[in-house]
Structures are given as C-alpha cells and as structure tokens.
Amino acid sequence: MKHLLASASVLALATLPRAAIAQDDAFDLGTITVSASQTPVETSRTGTVVEIVDQETIENSTSIRVADTLDTLPGISLSGNGGLGTASTLRIRGLPARYVPVYIDGIDMTDPSGTQTSFGFGPLTTAGIGSIEVLKGSQSALYGSEAIGGVINISTLRATENGTQLRYNFEAGSYNTFASSFGVATKSDRGELAFTISHVSTDGFSAADENDGNTEADGYKGTTLILTGAYQATEQVKLGFALNYIDSETDQDGFPAPAFTLTDTANQEFATRLGARIYAEIESGAVDHTLSLAYSEINRDYPVGTTNAFSGERTELSYKGVTQAGAVDLAFGASYSEEKFAADAVTGTYRIASVFGEAQYAVSNDIDLSFALRHDDHSTFGGFTTGRLAANWRVSANTTLRAAIGTGFRAPSLYELFGPFGSPTLEQEESRSAEFGVEHRFVNNAVVKATVFYTEIDNLIDFAGAGYTQVPGTSTSKGVELSGRVALGAGTDLFGSYTFTDATGANGAQLVRVPKHDFVLGVEADLTDKLSGQLVVNHVAGRANESDFSTFPATPVPMADYTVINASATYDFSDTTQGYMRLENLTNEQYQTSLGYGTSDRAVYFGVRASF
Incomplete structure (x- = not known):
C-alpha cells in the first residue's frame, strides 16, 4: 500500500476560502492533517503545503461536484468533457491527474484500468463527504508511484461525538436535476458506524459544445453508498472498516466516422466503482502497529473510444509501526500491492513491494524537521528510491516559513505497458520538486500566504502517433501561489487567491489546459x-490545447480566457434545518475548459438539508 492514513480528527474552518488558507488559521486552532506525514501532525508544524476543506465548506460550496469545490483552491485547475459524470481532470500546480493519486477513507481509488492511471472525478458529488485534504509537490516518499504532483485525501462523514445523528438533503434545479441523500452516524465509547446513500439524476447539457451546433442533452444518473465503522475490541486493539460504491450511467458524445470530429452521439457509459478496507490498530507499549488490507475495483463500458470495456483491480496489504525516540517521532513499515487491468481482450498485471520510514524531529519549540525515505520494487521495471525533506520555522507568533524538497516517480500504467498502444519497454518517470512559502497574520487578523514552487519530470510518457512512448528531456512546472483574507466589517470577509503557473514540456511548448493565470476573488x-451568502469570481487565462493529435508532440493552440461568477445563499429555518440556493455561471459566460466540450449555462438550484 502506498500509504496508510492514520485515524485522526480533522478540524478545519468554516468556508471554502478559509479552507484554502487553513494552514494560516490552523496556527491558532491546531488543525490536524493526516496527509502530510505518516502520522497526524498539526498543519502549523508541517513544511509542505496542505489545503484542508471542511464539512461546512463542502456543504456551502457553489457546486454539487467535488471537482468544482477543489477548483477554487490555490494551485488547482479543472478541465472537463461536459457536465456531471463526464471525465473531469484536476491539475495540481500544472500537473494532470495521472500525477495525483486520490484516496477515499484510506483506499487508493485511482483507476488502474485507465490509459494513464488516474482518478475520475466526474461522478463524485459532495454527498457524504466530510473533509478533503490536498497535499502538493512530489510525495512518492510517502505515497509511492503517481504522487509527483500531489495527493488528494477524502474522508467521508462520521459521528464526532457520542449519540446518533440523522441527516438528509434534497435538491432540485436547472437541467431537470434532482439530488437526494440520507445518512445516519452513531458513536459510543466503544464503537462508531456511519452510512450514507445518495442519488442524483440530471438531463444535463450537451457534452459537445452547444455553441458548435450540438443540441442533444447528455444526462447522468448515479447512486453512491458509503459505509464506515470502527470498534474498540480491547483497550489496546481497535478494528475498523470502510466501504464506498458508485454506480453511474453517463451520456457521452464522441468522434464518429467519417469526420472523426467531436459531435452529438447517442452513447452511454456504464460504470461501477468499489473500494473496501479493513484495518487493525494495536497499541503495544513502545510501538503502535497498524495492519491494513484494501481492495478497489472499477468496471467501465465506454462506447466512445477505440477500447470499449475497461476493468481494473488493486489489492494492497500494509503494515506500519509508530514510536518515539526522544524528540523524534518515527514511523516505519512495509507494503505489497497488486494491480490488474483488462482493456477489451488485453490484460496485464504488476506488483509493487515497498518499505518506508519517516522521522519527525522537533529541533526547538519553533522549528520542526521531517525526513521520509521509501524504496519501491516494481515487478516490471525494478526498484526506485524516493525521499522528502521538509522544514517549518515559526519565526514569530504571526509569521511562519516553510520549505520542502522531494523526489518522485510514476510507474508506467498497465495500459501504457500492456495495452494495444503500449510498450513493455517503458520505464518510470522521475521527478524532483521544491517549494518555499511564507504566511503572515496581521494585527487585524488579516492573513496572507505565498508559496513558490518548482517541479521537473524526466522521461515523460506521452502518446505519439501509434502509441505511448518515452519523451527524452525534462518537463517543468513552476510558479507562485498567493492567497489572503481580510475582514471588511462585522460578519463580512473578502478573500482571494492567484496562481501563476509556467508549465512546459521538454520541447519548451506549454503543457495543454494549464492556465498561466488563475485568479479567485470572493466575498x-x-x-x-x-x-x-457567498459570491465567487474565477478568472482563468493563458491556456493552450492540443490541435493535432497525429503529430508528436501535438501542436498547442491558445484557448479563450474566461470569467465565471458563482453564488450561494443559506437560510437557517431552525437549529437543525437549512434551506439553500446555488447560482452557477451568473453572467451566462460561454466558455470551455477542454477544447470542443461544453460547460453549464446560467443555472439555479434550490435545496434543503437537515440533521437531528
């Protein structure tokens, strides 16, 4: 297993923009992150940038899609192939989804059957989601393969105090959209259990942009089940499990003959996604132990591409030990994973055995250092060792400096190795990343944060003409993230962020769909x-998109800039019941996040939610 996320309570702030600068506010609140280290640690003491989005922020987001909620965070950009359910790609600091593993309740849910292993955000809604952590930079020393751009860790809702809580939500709005969810969570001194079921259906809008003459609406239907539980079997032994399942049906547009251009088609993708995990936490004196077994399975019937039937499986077994040696917290362990895929009649398997360790050292009350090292042995291309060094210096009560350097790798996906367009001679991509950041809180409680980042990747794997091949040279992504918040008056805050990203391939061409400028301003x-209420303006500029996939490298062409305004409002009917409204694309901006694919026109949604 690439990484076993420890159990911890995650406290974060009340709104998405606040969550986007959670490290600043965590200086006072003691926010805990379970992603930035092998053991839970206060975000105020980490050397790496981690953004935390809490439950209230998720509920008050201006979209039902998790990808849209994350899109407003500094350093994150989104491109999609239409509406709810269709392919959606999140990039961290210019690096696409194949460099960003996604965990749900500690289960690696990236798709091993995809052409390039990645997580599909299309069908994932906010129903049942409790918190999200986004860790940035090369993190293979903690998470193994794929973690070059960062890691996204999603935790589902569960009880936070003893007793039983029921939750429900109902929403209706534009495009004949209906969404509902029901959840129950209970907790006692010895155990806890949480369950959520949700369903969403929509007629949607045309995946192929309607402004190009496409009029057929592309709808979506999906059902999600989430179940988690834990039991304190003895004073020393805790047993737990997690389960998530999504069954989805998505209308798709394709590239039919003879023109082979994107247009309306009557195709549907049927997909199921399952993740399961069982674990045992054992306290045995000097060393605490965690044993875990996780399994994920994805099946997709995708009628649009040259390959139509995809299936993938991942099984991961992991052990981790945690101990203390003076001022040093030590974590160490080993894992074994097996991944399988099938693409039509083509199949493939590989295995990875790993050992890892991390030391966190409190140099003084104001300085923390951490060092992580990992070795992965891959059954196809051999072994690779990665490391990460991070430092945190609290210069004063109001100012913190952070710095981190790390190495990473991405093993070729099963499809890249064994698929109809793959090659078994491909080798791993290798990365190096560095970041330096400062955050400061002013006397009026205003907060600013700035981070400079740099990542380079050698031996990039990309599609060229007849198949996947190794691109000689080094691709780079560098830039700066800025964010801040200030109170305008009692109960009113102004917030904003700006990300500049310069992402180029080995040939010097701009990487596709990566905005040079991504600006968020809200109140x-x-x-x-x-x-x-909340009003958020997002301006995206300076993108390129591939225009000719028959040449290598494909020729990038400019994409139009766009500005989207979204709003939300919440009204408390009582202490337990809220009504809300979401307004998407207030100005009816006509824009594309991926060339040729449509986005929502002005849309309005009304809902009610309650917990008791």
Whole structure:
C-alpha cells in the first residue's frame, strides 16, 4: 500500500476560502492533517503545503461536484468533457491527474484500468463527504508511484461525538436535476458506524459544445453508498472498516466516422466503482502497529473510444509501526500491492513491494524537521528510491516559513505497458520538486500566504502517433501561489487567491489546459442572523490545447480566457434545518475548459438539508 492514513480528527474552518488558507488559521486552532506525514501532525508544524476543506465548506460550496469545490483552491485547475459524470481532470500546480493519486477513507481509488492511471472525478458529488485534504509537490516518499504532483485525501462523514445523528438533503434545479441523500452516524465509547446513500439524476447539457451546433442533452444518473465503522475490541486493539460504491450511467458524445470530429452521439457509459478496507490498530507499549488490507475495483463500458470495456483491480496489504525516540517521532513499515487491468481482450498485471520510514524531529519549540525515505520494487521495471525533506520555522507568533524538497516517480500504467498502444519497454518517470512559502497574520487578523514552487519530470510518457512512448528531456512546472483574507466589517470577509503557473514540456511548448493565470476573488457575509451568502469570481487565462493529435508532440493552440461568477445563499429555518440556493455561471459566460466540450449555462438550484 502506498500509504496508510492514520485515524485522526480533522478540524478545519468554516468556508471554502478559509479552507484554502487553513494552514494560516490552523496556527491558532491546531488543525490536524493526516496527509502530510505518516502520522497526524498539526498543519502549523508541517513544511509542505496542505489545503484542508471542511464539512461546512463542502456543504456551502457553489457546486454539487467535488471537482468544482477543489477548483477554487490555490494551485488547482479543472478541465472537463461536459457536465456531471463526464471525465473531469484536476491539475495540481500544472500537473494532470495521472500525477495525483486520490484516496477515499484510506483506499487508493485511482483507476488502474485507465490509459494513464488516474482518478475520475466526474461522478463524485459532495454527498457524504466530510473533509478533503490536498497535499502538493512530489510525495512518492510517502505515497509511492503517481504522487509527483500531489495527493488528494477524502474522508467521508462520521459521528464526532457520542449519540446518533440523522441527516438528509434534497435538491432540485436547472437541467431537470434532482439530488437526494440520507445518512445516519452513531458513536459510543466503544464503537462508531456511519452510512450514507445518495442519488442524483440530471438531463444535463450537451457534452459537445452547444455553441458548435450540438443540441442533444447528455444526462447522468448515479447512486453512491458509503459505509464506515470502527470498534474498540480491547483497550489496546481497535478494528475498523470502510466501504464506498458508485454506480453511474453517463451520456457521452464522441468522434464518429467519417469526420472523426467531436459531435452529438447517442452513447452511454456504464460504470461501477468499489473500494473496501479493513484495518487493525494495536497499541503495544513502545510501538503502535497498524495492519491494513484494501481492495478497489472499477468496471467501465465506454462506447466512445477505440477500447470499449475497461476493468481494473488493486489489492494492497500494509503494515506500519509508530514510536518515539526522544524528540523524534518515527514511523516505519512495509507494503505489497497488486494491480490488474483488462482493456477489451488485453490484460496485464504488476506488483509493487515497498518499505518506508519517516522521522519527525522537533529541533526547538519553533522549528520542526521531517525526513521520509521509501524504496519501491516494481515487478516490471525494478526498484526506485524516493525521499522528502521538509522544514517549518515559526519565526514569530504571526509569521511562519516553510520549505520542502522531494523526489518522485510514476510507474508506467498497465495500459501504457500492456495495452494495444503500449510498450513493455517503458520505464518510470522521475521527478524532483521544491517549494518555499511564507504566511503572515496581521494585527487585524488579516492573513496572507505565498508559496513558490518548482517541479521537473524526466522521461515523460506521452502518446505519439501509434502509441505511448518515452519523451527524452525534462518537463517543468513552476510558479507562485498567493492567497489572503481580510475582514471588511462585522460578519463580512473578502478573500482571494492567484496562481501563476509556467508549465512546459521538454520541447519548451506549454503543457495543454494549464492556465498561466488563475485568479479567485470572493466575498462572504452574514446578511442577517439567519441568512448568509457567498459570491465567487474565477478568472482563468493563458491556456493552450492540443490541435493535432497525429503529430508528436501535438501542436498547442491558445484557448479563450474566461470569467465565471458563482453564488450561494443559506437560510437557517431552525437549529437543525437549512434551506439553500446555488447560482452557477451568473453572467451566462460561454466558455470551455477542454477544447470542443461544453460547460453549464446560467443555472439555479434550490435545496434543503437537515440533521437531528
């Protein structure tokens, strides 16, 4: 297993923009991150940048899609192939989804059957999601293969105090969209259990942009089940499990003959996605032990591409030990994983055995260092060792400096190795990353944060004419992230972020769909004691998109800049019940995040949610 996420309570702030600068506010609140280290640690003491989005932020987001919620964070950009359910790609600091593993309740849910192993955000809604952590930079020393751009860790809802809580949500709106969810969570001194079921259906809009003459609506239907539980069997032994399942049906547009251009087609993708994990946490004096077994399975019937039937499996067994040696916290362990895929009649398997260790050292009350080292032995291309060094210096009560360097690798995907367009001679991609950041809190409680980042990747694997091949040379992604928040008055905050990204391939050409400029500006306010609202403006500029896939490298062409304005409002009917409204694309901006694919026109959604 690439990484076993320890159990910890995650405290974060109340809104998405606040979550985007959670490290700043965590200086006072003691926010805990379970992603940035092998053991839970306060975000105020980490040397790497981690963004935390909490439950209230997720509920008050201006979209039902998790990908849209994350898109407003610094350093993250989104491109998609249409509406809900269709392929959606999140990039971290210019690096696409194949460099960003995604975990749900500690289960690696990236798709081993995909052409390049990645997580499909298309069908994932916010129903049942409790918190999200985004860790940036090369993190293979903690998470193994794929973790070159960063890691996204999603935790589902569960009880935070003893007792039983019921939750429900119902929403309706544009495009004949209906969404509902029901959840129950219970907790006692010895155990806990949480369950959520949700369903969403929509007629949608044309995946192929309607402004290009495409009029057929592409709808989506999906059902999600989430189940987690834990039991304190003895004072020393805790047993637990997690399960998630999504069954989805998505209308797709394709590239039919003879023109082979994107247009309306009556195709549907049917997919199921399952993740399961069982674990045992054992306290045995000097060393705490965690044993875990995780399994994930994805099946897709995809009628649009040259390959139509995809299936993938991943089984991961892991052990981790945690101990203390003076001022040093030590974590160490080993893991074994097996991944399988089938693409039509083509199949393939590989295995990875890993050992890892991390030391966290409190040099003083104001300085923390951490060092992680990992060795992965891959059954196809052999062994690879990665490391990460991070430092945190709290210069004063209001100023913190952070710095981190790390190495990473991405093993060729099963499809790249064994698929109809793959090659078994491909070798791993290798990365190096560095970041330096500063955050400062002013006397009026205003907060600013700045991070400079740099990542380079050797031996990039890309598609060239007849198949996947190794690209000689070094690709780079570098830039700066800025974010801040200031109170305009009682109950009213102004927030914003700006990310500049310069991402280029080995040939010097701009990497596709990566915005050079990504600007977010918003305001949130308590309008009355019951009514609150949020307005968010997102401006994206300086993108390129591939225009000719028959040449290598493909020729990038400029994509139009766009500005989208979204809003949300919440009204408290009582202490347990809220009504809300979401307005997407207020100005009815006509824009594309991927060349040729449509986005939502102005849309409005109304909902009610309650917990008791």
